[in-house]
Amino acid sequence: MMKNTRQERQADTRKAILQTALELIAEKGLDKLSLREIARRVGYSPAGLYEYFDSKEDILWTLALEGNDRLRAAAIGISSDLPIKERLTLACLAYVDFAVQNPEHFIIMNSLTTRRASLDEPVSSESSYSVFLKIIEVAIAEGELLVQENFGAEEITYGFWSLIHGMGILRLTQLRSFEADFEKMNRKAIETFITGLQ
Amino acid sequence: MMKNTRQERQADTRKAILQTALELIAEKGLDKLSLREIARRVGYSPAGLYEYFDSKEDILWTLALEGNDRLRAAAIGISSDLPIKERLTLACLAYVDFAVQNPEHFIIMNSLTTRRASLDEPVSSESSYSVFLKIIEVAIAEGELLVQENFGAEEITYGFWSLIHGMGILRLTQLRSFEADFEKMNRKAIETFITGLQ
DNA sequence: TTTTTTCTCCGAACAGTGTTCGGTATTATA
DNA sequence: TATAATACCGAACACTGTTCGGAGAAAAAA
Numbered sequence: 001m002m003k004n005t006r007q008e009r010q011a012d013t014r015k016a017i018l019q020t021a022l023e024l025i026a027e028k029g030l031d032k033l034s035l036r037e038i039a040r041r042v043g044y045s046p047a048g049l050y051e052y053f054d055s056k057e058d059i060l061w062t063l064a065l066e067g068n069d070r071l072r073a074a075a076i077g078i079s080s081d082l083p084i085k086e087r088l089t090l091a092c093l094a095y096v097d098f099a100v101q102n103p104e105h106f107i108i109m110n111s112l113t114t115r116r117a118s119l120d121e122p123v124s125s126e127s128s129y130s131v132f133l134k135i136i137e138v139a140i141a142e143g144e145l146l147v148q149e150n151f152g153a154e155e156i157t158y159g160f161w162s163l164i165h166g167m168g169i170l171r172l173t174q175l176r177s178f179e180a181d182f183e184k185m186n187r188k189a190i191e192t193f194i195t196g197l198q
Numbered sequence: 199m200m201k202n203t204r205q206e207r208q209a210d211t212r213k214a215i216l217q218t219a220l221e222l223i224a225e226k227g228l229d230k231l232s233l234r235e236i237a238r239r240v241g242y243s244p245a246g247l248y249e250y251f252d253s254k255e256d257i258l259w260t261l262a263l264e265g266n267d268r269l270r271a272a273a274i275g276i277s278s279d280l281p282i283k284e285r286l287t288l289a290c291l292a293y294v295d296f297a298v299q300n301p302e303h304f305i306i307m308n309s310l311t312t313r314r315a316s317l318d319e320p321v322s323s324e325s326s327y328s329v330f331l332k333i334i335e336v337a338i339a340e341g342e343l344l345v346q347e348n349f350g351a352e353e354i355t356y357g358f359w360s361l362i363h364g365m366g367i368l369r370l371t372q373l374r375s376f377e378a379d380f381e382k383m384n385r386k387a388i389e390t391f392i393t394g395l396q
Numbered sequence: 397t398t399t400t401t402t403c404t405c406c407g408a409a410c411a412g413t414g415t416t417c418g419g420t421a422t423t424a425t426a
Numbered sequence: 427t428a429t430a431a432t433a434c435c436g437a438a439c440a441c442t443g444t445t446c447g448g449a450g451a452a453a454a455a456a
Contacts, residue, residue, distance in 0.1 A: 006403075006452085006453080031229075031309075034441085034442065034443090035442080035443060035444090036441085036442070036443085044405075044406090045405065045406045045407075046406090046442095046443080046444085047405075047406060047407080047408095047444080047445080047446090048404075048405050048406065050444075050445085051403085051404060051405070055443075055444080056442095056443065056444090110367075110371060111229075148386070150379075150382055150383075150386065151383070151386040151387075151390075155383050155386065155387075158383055158387070159361075159383070159386070159387035159390060161364070161368065162361055162362075162364035162365040162368055162387065163357075163360055163361045163364055163391075164360075164364070165364040165367060165368055166359070166360035166361055166362070166363040166364025166365070166367065167360040167364070169308075169363060169364065169367055170359065170360055170363055173308060181348075184348055185348075185349070185353050185356055185357075188346070188348065188349040188353060188357070189349075189353075189356070189357035189360065191394075192349075192357060192391060192394035192395055193361075193390060193391055193394055194394070195393075195394035196389075196390035196391055196392070196393035196394030196395075197390055197394075204423080204424075204432075204433095207433095208432095208433095232412085232413065232414090233413080233414060233415090234412085234413070234414085242434075242435090243434070243435045243436075244413095244414080244415085244435090245415080245416080245417090245434075245435060245436080245437095246433075246434050246435065248415075248416085249432080249433060249434070253414075253415080254413095254414065254415090397456100398455100398456080399454100399455080399456065400453105400454080400455070400456080401452105401453085401454070401455080402451105402452085402453070402454080403450105403451085403452070403453085404449105404450085404451075404452090405448105405449090405450085405451095406447105406448090406449085406450100407446105407447095407448095407449100408445105408446090408447095409444105409445085409446085410443105410444085410445080410446105411442100411443095411444090412441100412442075412443085412444105413440100413441075413442060413443100414439105414440095414441085414442100415438105415439085415440090415441100416437105416438085416439080417436105417437090417438085417439105418435105418436095418437095419434105419435090419436095420433100420434085420435085420436105421432105421433085421434080421435100422431105422432080422433070422434090423430105423431085423432070423433085424429105424430085424431075424432085425428105425429080425430070425431085426427100426428085426429075426430090
């Protein structure tokens with residue numbers, strides 16, 4: 001028994017560490033996350049963790065990239081059969097929904113890019129950005145979205161991005177304990193922006 | 199000489215501490231802000247600071263409230279003689295401009311609300327929110343903005359807020375070193391949203 | 397199987413953090 | 427001038443992330 005190979009066990013421990021980190025963030029917040037408590041909870045000594053991650057930041061970067069993948073997948077996952085405007089709306093809603101469903105990931109992504117060492121690793125929505133850009137280019141090509149002077153595809157994408165990113169952030173910070181039908185409000189706001197581009 | 203009264207000196211020291219904190223945040227980032235380094239730079243011992251602030255968080259809260267006042271003032275300061283739509287646009291631009299001109303304040307405001315102890319002190323835009331709400335109610339009354347079902351004054355305000363808040367955050371994080379004519383893009387995006395409401 | 401080599405993991409230590417406490421000057425009040 | 431309040435500091439406490447040297451276990455080589 002216990003015929004797990006080295007790599008398998010190594011991968012399992014990594015997952016356990018990441019999972020524990022997420023739980024602790026959910027419980028006490030990102031700023032109170034402590035390597036030593038991760039170690040305690042996962043049954044290792046503090047030094048032991050360094051066999052699996054180079055640093056505390058390394059753990060967070062790993063989670064940030066993981067979140068990035070999920071976010072991107074959520075945006076891509078919208079059926080391409082739908083009318084382009086509905087597709088755009090759903091992609092936007094998926095972005096906000098990701099923030100709500102994965103608050104820890106979303107917060108990590110935002111805290112890391114705040115002070116990153118100028119690497120151009122694709123964190124947060126820097127890569128889901130391109131997904132939105134493509135959808136919007138299609139919408140423009142189909143004549144459903146109107147480009148103006150100084151407000152082409154990229155600028156429009158920036159507008160949508162600001163809108164949905166703001167929705168996600170506000171939801172996790174200022175409006176955390178605020179009760180409302182966000183789903184409906186968000187949809188309306190997104191549709192309003194689309195309407196403004198016609 | 200040095201006939202400053204006690205209160206005056208106390209107030210001066212408080213200001214010096216706050217100012218130093220801001221400088222350190224600008225230099226190394228909020229997460230690397232250290233009480234001991236503030237003390238070092240201001241010529242006090244670490245313990246000495248506790249005569250002026252209850253804790254490190256107390257310093258940050260003070261700065262957050264200060265930023266809140268400035269933000270609110272900036273939003274209110276828009277001339278009320280202008281056409282209501284232009285007034286709304288300028289107020290939105292002022293919000294984003296505040297984030298760019300006072301990045302340390304803006305970041306503190308957002309990091310504190312992220313994990314606040316459920317006090318309902320008005321931090322960040324929770325109070326500038328009401329400024330926007332009033333402008334938008336006027337715009338609706340004048341027939342320049344159209345209310346829809348499930349999308350009244352408050353929901354519209356939430357939409358604007360998400361948009362400009364996202365602009366501010368993105369500008370200070372993901373798009374920090376990104377060169378573009380943000381002023382123009384932001385104006386266009388805001389006008390687009392307004393257009394969508396007519 | 398025995399002997400290396402590699403991998404895991406830990407204890408101890410280092411430098412750093414926020415904060416508290418006791419005591420000593422300094423300043424203002426009486 | 428005597429008394430009370432204030433300002434400030436040194437030392438300590440409990441915490442943090444990280445490094446290093448050395449055990450013990452597992453895998454690979456002999």
